[in-house]
Structures are given as C-alpha cells and as structure tokens.
Amino acid sequence: MATTLRLKIRGTIDAAAIAEIHGALDEAEATPDCRILVLEGGGDGVFCTGLNLEGAAADDASDGGATFYGLLERFTTTPRAVVAQVDGRAAGGGVGLAAASDFVYASERSAFSLPEALWGLLPCCVLPFLIRRVGFQKAYTMTFSTQPVSASEGERFNLVDAVADDPRALINRLAYRLTKLDESIIADMKQYFRKMWILSDEVEETAVKEFSRLMSTPAVRQRLADYATEKRFPWER
Amino acid sequence: MATTLRLKIRGTIDAAAIAEIHGALDEAEATPDCRILVLEGGGDGVFCTGLNLEGAAADDASDGGATFYGLLERFTTTPRAVVAQVDGRAAGGGVGLAAASDFVYASERSAFSLPEALWGLLPCCVLPFLIRRVGFQKAYTMTFSTQPVSASEGERFNLVDAVADDPRALINRLAYRLTKLDESIIADMKQYFRKMWILSDEVEETAVKEFSRLMSTPAVRQRLADYATEKRFPWER
Amino acid sequence: MATTLRLKIRGTIDAAAIAEIHGALDEAEATPDCRILVLEGGGDGVFCTGLNLEGAAADDASDGGATFYGLLERFTTTPRAVVAQVDGRAAGGGVGLAAASDFVYASERSAFSLPEALWGLLPCCVLPFLIRRVGFQKAYTMTFSTQPVSASEGERFNLVDAVADDPRALINRLAYRLTKLDESIIADMKQYFRKMWILSDEVEETAVKEFSRLMSTPAVRQRLADYATEKRFPWER
Numbered sequence: 001m002a003t004t005l006r007l008k009i010r011g012t013i014d015a016a017a018i019a020e021i022h023g024a025l026d027e028a029e030a031t032p033d034c035r036i037l038v039l040e041g042g043g044d045g046v047f048c049t050g051l052n053l054e055g056a057a058a059d060d061a062s063d064g065g066a067t068f069y070g071l072l073e074r075f076t077t078t079p080r081a082v083v084a085q086v087d088g089r090a091a092g093g094g095v096g097l098a099a100a101s102d103f104v105y106a107s108e109r110s111a112f113s114l115p116e117a118l119w120g121l122l123p124c125c126v127l128p129f130l131i132r133r134v135g136f137q138k139a140y141t142m143t144f145s146t147q148p149v150s151a152s153e154g155e156r157f158n159l160v161d162a163v164a165d166d167p168r169a170l171i172n173r174l175a176y177r178l179t180k181l182d183e184s185i186i187a188d189m190k191q192y193f194r195k196m197w198i199l200s201d202e203v204e205e206t207a208v209k210e211f212s213r214l215m216s217t218p219a220v221r222q223r224l225a226d227y228a229t230e231k232r233f234p235w236e237r
Numbered sequence: 238m239a240t241t242l243r244l245k246i247r248g249t250i251d252a253a254a255i256a257e258i259h260g261a262l263d264e265a266e267a268t269p270d271c272r273i274l275v276l277e278g279g280g281d282g283v284f285c286t287g288l289n290l291e292g293a294a295a296d297d298a299s300d301g302g303a304t305f306y307g308l309l310e311r312f313t314t315t316p317r318a319v320v321a322q323v324d325g326r327a328a329g330g331g332v333g334l335a336a337a338s339d340f341v342y343a344s345e346r347s348a349f350s351l352p353e354a355l356w357g358l359l360p361c362c363v364l365p366f367l368i369r370r371v372g373f374q375k376a377y378t379m380t381f382s383t384q385p386v387s388a389s390e391g392e393r394f395n396l397v398d399a400v401a402d403d404p405r406a407l408i409n410r411l412a413y414r415l416t417k418l419d420e421s422i423i424a425d426m427k428q429y430f431r432k433m434w435i436l437s438d439e440v441e442e443t444a445v446k447e448f449s450r451l452m453s454t455p456a457v458r459q460r461l462a463d464y465a466t467e468k469r470f471p472w473e474r
Numbered sequence: 475m476a477t478t479l480r481l482k483i484r485g486t487i488d489a490a491a492i493a494e495i496h497g498a499l500d501e502a503e504a505t506p507d508c509r510i511l512v513l514e515g516g517g518d519g520v521f522c523t524g525l526n527l528e529g530a531a532a533d534d535a536s537d538g539g540a541t542f543y544g545l546l547e548r549f550t551t552t553p554r555a556v557v558a559q560v561d562g563r564a565a566g567g568g569v570g571l572a573a574a575s576d577f578v579y580a581s582e583r584s585a586f587s588l589p590e591a592l593w594g595l596l597p598c599c600v601l602p603f604l605i606r607r608v609g610f611q612k613a614y615t616m617t618f619s620t621q622p623v624s625a626s627e628g629e630r631f632n633l634v635d636a637v638a639d640d641p642r643a644l645i646n647r648l649a650y651r652l653t654k655l656d657e658s659i660i661a662d663m664k665q666y667f668r669k670m671w672i673l674s675d676e677v678e679e680t681a682v683k684e685f686s687r688l689m690s691t692p693a694v695r696q697r698l699a700d701y702a703t704e705k706r707f708p709w710e711r
Contacts, residue, residue, distance in 0.1 A: 133611045136430070143430075147414065177619060180592055186618075188684075193601075196610070235417050359666055381577075
C-alpha cells in the first residue's frame with residue numbers, strides 16, 4: 001500500500017503555517033511511493049480558523065493573498081492526493097484548506113464558517129476553490145450569511161466527502177485505490193480539471209488584488225487593531 | 238436590529254411590476270440601516286407566475302428581456318439582501334425573481350415551474366441566475382421537462398434555502414447577522430461573486446437577444462393572441 | 475402521444491457502436507412526431523462499459539476522442555430528448571453516454587464508475603458533459619477515486635434523474651409533456667444552454683487532444699496489450 005504522510009497544521013494561517021504545509025508537500029512529492037498527504041488539526045477541536053489575526057494586525061498582511069492562493073493552487077497541481085481530516089472548527093482560510101483538498105473527511109463535531117464579512121473582508125482566495133467544490137450558491141450563502149455549516153450539512157452539498165469521527169478506514173481504502181495509480185496520471189488529472197473550470201489566471205489575479213484592497217481599508221485595519229489589543233471580535237461590538 | 242422592508246409583488250410581470258420592485262430597492266438603498274428587502278406574493282397562493290400574458294399579447298413585448306434582466310441584475314449588485322418569501326406558485330419570470338434573490342424561503346405549498354417551452358419560448362433571462370443558484374443540470378431539466386418542483390425538492394438542490402410556512406424567525410435571524418455587516422461589504426461581495434461565474438456581459442446579451450427573437454416568432458405571437466382572446470393555454474390545445 | 479424510439483446499445487464503444495447510435499438519432503430526427511430516443515443496455519446487467527479494449531489494443535485508437543466527443547455533442551444539439559435507461563454497469567464512456575443524455579433513469583442495481591486513471595487514462599471526453607450534469611467536484615471525485623457510485627447516490631447529485639427499476643411510466647409521462655413541445659424549441663433550448671456553460675470549442679479541443687496524447691503513451695499501450703492477450707485488468711497487477 002502507498003505511504004500516507006500526515007501533517008498537524010497550525011490552528012491559524014501565517015507565513016510559518018504556509019511554509020510548513022509546503023514542506024510537507026515537498027516531502028510527499030519526494031517520497032516515490034507516497035500517494036496521500038493528510039492535513040489534520042491539533043486535536044483541540046480546531047482544524048484551522050484562518051488568518052492569524054494578531055499577525056495581521058501587526059504586519060501589513062495585504063500581500064498574504066498571493067502566498068495563500070499559491071498554496072491552495074499547489075493542492076490542485078501536486079501529484080499527490082491531499083486529504084483534509086477535519087475534527088472541529090474550520091473558518092475562513094481553514095475552509096479554503098479543506099475546499100482545495102482532494103478529499104475532505106470530517107467528524108460530527110466539525111463546523112465550517114466564513115466570518116470574513118463581519119470583519120469587512122471577503123474570503124477572496126477561498127472562493128474559487130470553494131465554488132468549484134460546492135457550486136456557486138452554497139459558497140455565496142456561506143459568505144453572505146456568515147453562519148456555520150455542520151459536517152452533515154456540508155456532506156449534503158459536497159463540502160465534506162464523508163462524515164467520520166475516525167476516517168482511518170476511509171483513508172486506508174483510498175490509499176489502496178491510489179496505490180494503483182501512476183504518479184503522472186494524478187498530475188495529468190489535476191491539470192486537466194484545472195482547464196475545465198474556474199481556476200484561471202484571471203480569477204487568481206482578481207482574488208489576490210481584492211484581498212489586498214480589502215485588507216488595506218481603514219475599517220479593517222481598525223478592527224484588526226481592536227482585536228489585537230482587546231481580543232474583541234467585530235461581532236461583539 | 239437592521240430595518241427590513243417588504244414589498245408585495247404583483248402576480249405577473251410587466252413594466253409596472255418591474256417599476257414597483259425598482260422603487261422598493263430605491264427605498265431600501267435610501268434607508269441607511271436597512272439591510273433586507275423581502276419580496277412576497279399577494280397571499281393568494283401565488284408568488285409570481287411570470288410574464289403578464291395579456292400585456293404581452295397586446296404589445297410587442299420582445300424588448301422586455303432587457304428590462305427584466307436588468308432588474309435581476311440589480312438584485313446581484315444592490316448593497317441589500319434581497320429575500321424571496323415564496324408562498325404558492327412561482328412560474329417563469331417568478332422563478333427568476335426567486336433565483337436572483339440572495340435568500341429564498343418557501344412554504345410547503347409552494348411550487349416552481351418553467352412552462353416557457355410549452356409556449357415556444359425559453360426562460361432566457363431567468364436561466365443565468367437559475368444556473369448560478371442550482372447548477373446547470375437542474376435548470377436544464379426544469380426547462381426541458383416543464384414539470385413543477387415542490388418546495389422540498391427545491392431545497393434539496395438549492396433553489397430554496399429553507400422550507401418554512403412562517404419564515405419570520407429565519408428573516409429575523411438573518412437581519413440580526415446582517416446588522417453587523419457594513420453596507421459596503423455587501424456591495425463588494427456581490428461584485429466579487431459576479432466576477433467569479435457566469436453573469437458576464439456576453440451572457441446578458443445572449444439572453445436579451447434570444448428572448449427578443451423568440452417573442453417575435455409567429456407561433457409565439459399566435460399563442461399569446463389565443464390566450465388573450467380565449468384564455469386557452471398552449472398545453473390545453 | 476409522441477413516438478418514442480429505442481436502441482439497445484452495445485456493451486462497449488467502438489466505431490460500430492457509435493455509428494449505430496448516430497443511425498438511431500438519424501431515424502429519430504427523420505420521424506416527425508418522435509420526441510424521444512431511449513438508449514438501453516442489452517439486458518445483461520451492463521449498460522455500457524466504455525471503450526472496446528480489445529479494439530483499442532489492436533488499433534491506434536488515439537483518434538477516437540473526436541468521434542466520441544462528436545456523438546455526445548450531438549446529444550446536446552439534436553431536437554429530440556435523449557434518455558439513458560441504465561440497468562446495470564456504466565463505466566468510462568458509458569458514463570459519458572448517460573451524462574450527455576437529457577434524462578437518466580437507472581435501476582437500483584446500476585452503478586457508475588470512471589476507472590480510466592487505473593489504465594493511465596482520463597475520461598477526457600466524458601468530463602465536460604459530466605461536469606455540466608453533476609458539477610465539478612463529483613466529477614473530480616469519481617475520476618480520482620475510481621470508485622463506483624450506486625444509482626441512489628447518483629440520484630443525490632444529479633447523475634441520475636430518477637431511480638426506477640421500470641422507467642416506462644416515467645418515460646411515458648415525459649413523452650406526454652414533450653408531445654406539446656415544438657421540435658424547434660427543443661433545438662433552440664439545447665443551443666441556448668450550450669451558450670450558458672462549459673461546452674465551448676476550446677473545451678472540445680482540450681478533450682480530444684488530451685485523450686489522444688494519453689492513449690499514445692507507452693504505459694497505456696502496454697496495458698491495453700496485456701489486457702488483449704491475458705484479459706488482465708491493470709488493477710489486477
């Protein structure tokens with residue numbers, strides 16, 4: 001059976017978290033009989049809650065869109081299956097990590113939300129990947145309503161491939177099937193699907209520019225600063 | 238909590254009905270703390286059955302496509318949430334009003350149908366909005382089969398966001414969430430989603446031209462005239 | 475009621491099988507009151523398992539993509555409803571025949587799978603039609619996982635319009651509705667939907683070229699030769 005690598009991702013996204021995931025992809029790609037990289041949370045009821053807010057308050061994070069989009073794009077080109085094993089909360093960019101993964105398995109207690117609009121932001125880099133996974137309308141509703149979606153709701157509209165508190169059997173079954181695939185056909189398949197729908201250079205440019213613009217607005221900077229100093233979320237105003 | 242405005246729409250679509258909806262949108266946009274415009278039917282088991290057939294028989298209605306498309310397009314750009322509260326029949330353009338709305342709540346007795354093909358027409362202006370809401374295939378099947386879809390079927394494929402005989406609690410909950418959103422982020426969000434998929438200038442032109450062409454064919458003119466004089470639907474032939 | 479024509483398709487796809495389906499479409503189009511062509515399997519638990527592997531091993535089948543894509547494309551332009559009545563296994567190109575059909579009715583025992591990746595191939599010509607029917611993600615998951623989907627699973631994500639061991643009542647009801655449609659509006663409708671999404675000339679060219687490229691790789695040629703001589707499938711290695 002093919003080797004399956006695992007990475008416990010950080011609970012929030014910043015340059016270090018992104019570098020760690022790239023490192024795990026490097027290792028998976030350098031391991032010839034590896035077919036699967038599993039991303040999992042830290043076991044604390046959190047998969048990933050998105051942007052590291054303290055970091056974004058301290059730095060000008062407006063150029064972070066390109067880096068994050070680039071990571072998700074790598075999921076859609078690497079000759080490995082990327083599996084998101086979600087157990088707990090996924091929010092913002094954490095939903096993006098799941099949406100861009102090839103397979104998403106989630107425990108019952110998992111929940112997915114896009115709270116960006118409450119900050120005056122949009123999940124710019126998440127949306128192209130989310131739309132291709134769940135279709136236009138559910139991505140739109142999650143963004144607009146900002147309300148969380150449970151694992152079983154998510155399964156109904158393809159955000160989640162299977163609800164499982166212990167997905168090891170699912171991952172083993174997948175690994176068994178993928179053992180039989182050439183590495184090159186996974187890469188060919190991913191390239192082919194990219195040509196079919198939505199992940200164009202134009203969409204990438206739109207996503208990165210809009211993220212940068214929104215992150216630089218005074219209202220967003222103020223909310224991030226308020227959070228950094230008082231740990232007060234915008235919806236607690 | 239944000240102000241919620243309501244409009245009882247007319248049961249059929251003509252220039253006056255479209256002007257009334259624009260008027261309600263004007264008022265909603267001019268009311269700073271308004272976040273939601275709810276469109277509802279007249280309480281007579283009808284949400285909206287689409288084109289005013291007597292009117293279309295009397296006039297050359299072939300230029301009506303641009304006006305109607307423009308109204309649906311405004312739903313997708315206004316910095317307000319447009320909610321369709323459907324209680325009863327929605328047909329043709331009435332399905333378009335629902336599909337282009339941000340949120341659709343429908344009572345159990347509601348039904349959605351696209352009977353255009355029976356007239357020799359197509360729901361040209363409805364389809365781009367319906368496809369982005371329900372995906373390609375369900376929009377295709379509704380158009381081709383001309384068969385009605387119930388509220389609960391519609392919920393399964395995202396035509397309806399929630400089935401509720403009394404959606405007031407849902408609307409209040411939504412209003413509570415949307416109170417926390419800046420007006421500008423709603424407009425930004427809608428623009429961003431328009432860039433993601435399907436609502437291009439080219440699609441609009443295709444829709445408006447094809448509606449005009451079909452409305453001008455002798456077969457369609459004859460069916461409209463027959464309806465105006467004898468109240469006989471084409472499927473009763 | 476409109477005339478319904480039927481064709482028992484061959485269990486595998488080659489030039490002769492494609493010619494037979496074109497012949498049935500010719501006949502349906504030449505029959506003025508015909509509205510429906512039903513494609514069914516041979517009653518042996520197989521709808522169609524895709525490419526004729528012995529044939530592909532013997533010939534250079536790398537130019538077969540254009541012919542097959544052209545057939546599926548004809549389904550999306552013919553002024554007739556094409557109905558796939560699936561009773562048993564549909565695999566590879568057989569899934570394409572179903573996906574490109576206007577309506578798909580499947581018996582409980584039916585199953586749909588895309589095993590191409592196990593051969594080092596991709597369902598290049600199937601995917602544009604499958605994506606428009608089931609959306610991006612399910613087409614992607616079927617291709618990547620190579621695992622079969624049951625009729626009832628397929629119904630949940632629109633691969634199947636209705637699960638029915640005996641679909642005659644469904645087909646009769648459809649024929650009754652379609653009797654009331656002009657032939658020309660079916661053609662107009664299909665053209666209009668083609669303009670809405672995905673079936674562009676560019677997508678066709680991408681599909682045909684990639685199929686040809688993959689079919690010509692030494693690994694694929696070897697697997698086809700192994701199958702032809704030893705009836706051994708690649709996943710039995």
